[in-house]
Amino acid sequence: MADEPPPPLRKDARRNRTALLSTAKAAFAAEGLNATLKGIARRAEVSIGTLYRHCPTRMDLVATVIADKKRAWIKAAETAVAMESAWDGLVFFLERTCELQAGDLAFNDIASMRFPHAHGIEAAGKRAFDLGGRIVERAQAEGTLRPDLAAEDFAFIVWAQARISEATHAIDPNAWRAATSP
Template identity: 55%
Template sequence: MSTESPSAQNPAPARPLRRDAQRNRDALLAAARVSFAEHGMEAPLEQVAKRAGVAIGTLYRHFPTRLDLVQATFAGKLAAWQEAGRQAVAMDDAWEGLRLFLERLCELQSGDRGFNDLASMRLPATACLAGAQNDIHELGVRVVRRAQEQGSLRADLTPEDLAFVIWSHSRISEATRDIAPRVWRRHLYLLLDGFRAERAGPLPEPALTEEQLYRAMLHLGGDGDCGA
């Protein structure tokens, strides 16, 4: 017999927000998407509140920390990236899976400095976004391994090398977003040609280790706490 109380076995559902509170939350998320896209994850929260038409105290009532706001703002894009990874590993043609995985990522990054920041860095294991980042990393490993097993991807490419796509695309997107917002696809396809097994030549430096990549991405995140 269970020793848990009925309330522990069947926790009460979260109480829905009042209509005005839900309206404020929606306005804050819409404002955060714009502000983070324009200025990155360090966009001033006062700017977000002002754009949403609410006081800064209202923002903190809904999102006590910057990380809470970041998580809510980018939850949809992280889910889309994860779904692309799941689709990629299910495709019969593993090269097409790799292309889908990377092109979808670049689409999500394009024109969004905030998501560029999030995709480029690695948050500490204590951060609430770390689980999604871990899942995406594992999907990336599987995408790479499958393409190598089918012989379409050069054998010396490692999953850690995919970080170079993210980092380089971040700068390309920022430089061209208001000039030629889709030119990043040209760069991606040039990179993909370099990834093909039949184009492989000797590489002058070894790949980053998984630990080195983690440290590099953590460095890009600064202290990683996404504080206010």
């Protein structure tokens, strides 16, 4: 039946999968989504065929390794929408997004929609955008955010942070905080 879960992995296959995913997560964070799959397989000490058995495409691998970050991004937006003070929610969401981007070039690529139509990524981006719109609307209704600002303006902040993170990730992944400190 198509709905049955796959059989459990053998011990060596589990070890290979764990090595691949942790190596891919580190490689994508350091090099962005263009990190080579051959390099990831080599550093994980498995063959490229083993990598493709576990994740048939690059975007399958990417979606797997950034799943936690996508969930954290959506959770931050949901938390921001639920905060009593709309302004505090807006600030929280922006800071949390910057924290998630800091030192992770793969998440920068995702958040800045470098791969907007990728499997498993488009839905998270749309959900974050929709929630971002609600965050903006709440802050405007509260009177703490200018009425001429739009949810689309978040993209400029995310893109700017992506470039800051890209430029400083090897030196100081939290350099972005200097710009936000009083």
